[in-house]
Amino acid sequence: MKENIKKISAVLLVISCALLLITNSSSSKNVDEGTATPIKAESKEESPILIERYSEKETKDVRHKLDLLLKRINKRHDFHGAILVAKGGKIVYQNEIGYADFKNKILLNKKSVFQLASVSKQFTAAAIMLLSERNKIKLTDTVNAYFPGFPYEGVTIENLLNHTAGLPKYFWVAEHKWQQNKAPTNTEMMALLESSNVQRFYKPGRKFDYSNTNYIVLASIVEKVSGTSFSSFLKSNIFEPLQMKQSYVYSFENDSIKENQLVGYRLYRGWRHLKIRSTVNDAIVGDKNVYTTTEDLFKWTLGLNTEKLLTKKSLDLMYAKGETVYGREVPYGFGFRINSNGQKSIYHHGKWNGFSTGLTRYLEDDLVVIVLEHTSYNAIKSLNKEIKKIVTENFGI
Template sequence: MKKYIKYSALILILLLSSFIFVANSNSSTSKDELLLVKKEVIVEASSKNVVERFSETETKKVSHKLDSLLQRINKRHDFHGSLLVAKNGKILYENQIGYADFKKKEPLNEASLFQLASVSKQFTAAAIMLLYERNQLQLTDTVNKYFPNFPYKNVTIKNLLNHTAGLPKYFWVAEHKWQQEKAPTNSEMMELLSTSNVQRYFKPGRNFDYSNTGYFVLASIVEKVSGTIFSTFVKKNIFDPLDMKDSFVYSYENDSIKRNQLTGYRLYRGWRHLKIKSTVNDAVVGDKNVYATSEDLFKWTVGLNNGKILSKESLELMYSKGETIYGRKIPYGFGFRINSKNENTIYHHGKWNGFSTGLTQYPEDDLVVIVLEHTSYNAMTSLNKKVKKIVSENFGV
């Protein structure tokens, strides 16, 4: 019995020592220490949408190169964010570097939730296509079918999807015409447009003009047709089916801040990070305001491409270039930019309130690059090229 007590006490002491060591290690991150966080590979067999990964042996060389790249851009370009790279439908690299909160010196991790900015538009487009597949709307429907007081006549849903509607910028309208302290919601912004007397840029279909207004109007149509708020529709029909457990649509002043939800920053005087405050435009959704982790965004890409959300025909529409009424092709599908000049890419970048985001697909290489950042990083295109080059030179599948 005495031996048993001594043995138990010894085990308890060892466990306590290990706990103290880990706690001290976690709390002793120095101010200047580079925060490069490796994620433990865990795949739950019970998951609805299992994320597949290459083994560490297969990715050792490319991981080392991508680690070095993250360290360089963190130091030289103040990059604080996440990088996920996948090939052939499997993750070959996922990592974060830098801080989530600069005042508290909290590091980013795999659960950090980034505002996707304009990468959010593809979810709005998918929501519209879901209603289209259910015969609840047609792409040739005009906005006036759902909002009779909409002041810009003959604008079709398809015009909105591929940015050929010619609508004015709602940012400007909100900043100059909105009279209340609380930021306007989608319904309030639709009402404001109907009374603001702001001229559109051109008649529908004549030109391509990238428009945030068009996508907030699309989200408003989703709400009108479905009878549910946009955030609920997207959660029920996209996030939940794809097991995107951490993703959500956020409306400033109307929704509560969630755990791990990041704030955007800007660099002041080359060293100090200042939080970027929300604006009068931050309660509107559809053009922005989806929050997600990098892994959730990968689940979305895989699920969309594998037909778990939309049919093959709908996906082809989303991934095909639009055109004007004159037959001129434009570099945008439905919620995605399309680049076929140098190398075929289907992508979207986003910038909003300090968040810089990018989701890029290279179909010919079966390669996906997801970059999420929250300190106003401004070299997304260059970073994507570097990542692609490293993968092509250091990863053989």
């Protein structure tokens, strides 16, 4: 009997050890999987960006007025684009008018993807702030810390962000110094800036001068520090966390055309729409070349301003006016223009290869106006004002 008990005890001991080994192995596996998936990304997945809309009854009058406005500017001013208006974080109006493809008579729709032109700069600035929050960079770092051969010494990341760097225009450098048939990438442009001996306009910090060059250098820093392409960094760290499923970075000659991706047009002889061809400057990213829809751009605005992406401290820096070394304010934060006079707003407009774009937040009215267009429309600023006036007069919530 005692021998049987001993045998049973031995068997139970073996089974217990086996179960313990399996449990430890399983726990170890789960720890490894948890390490591979960032905690921050998981939390974002649990709290998606919810798009809320006012009811048709609440927006009846304002929709009627804005529909009439769209029809008028389409007919009189050749506007072919999309508009989204939101108040208090909820969509008041969203619509599009005109053609996506003139040859095949394909109309624009909610999935039509527009090039943002210079509105892209705020994504570059956000990428930099993400790296700053993760202690990968400091805003006081100079470009030379990442690109030792950069010929313009003393330029800080902050100088680049608020356009006080004094760098030469890369458009001119590409058009006059680039010798290859294929358009240069950011890496090639950084090398060209180093070898071209083009003088800068002024020493860093002395004054404000809006510069596309600043933002291609910033995108290059993002690539250098992250060890991945600018496109991949934005996809993993901004577009995916904010569920911006129709958004991406596109580089001419390096990336394939995607579904619903629009091209820019110009009007020829008052009636014919001609596609605008890409140029030597179109493979560069960071200053332009983010593509998105009106709804995805609204998700971006919501996510950014509800601190789903960056901390309030980082946002405050992005939305604060810069300063020169002489203490003079400049009307630009990090990727955003700042208007503190009259109707206070944080905004940016863009214009490139037929695309005319605008993203404006009217702070006192808690109003967001998004305008995306692709046939060289020239009145984004006045259109914004007209949209705001209509909403203010016809939407009382």
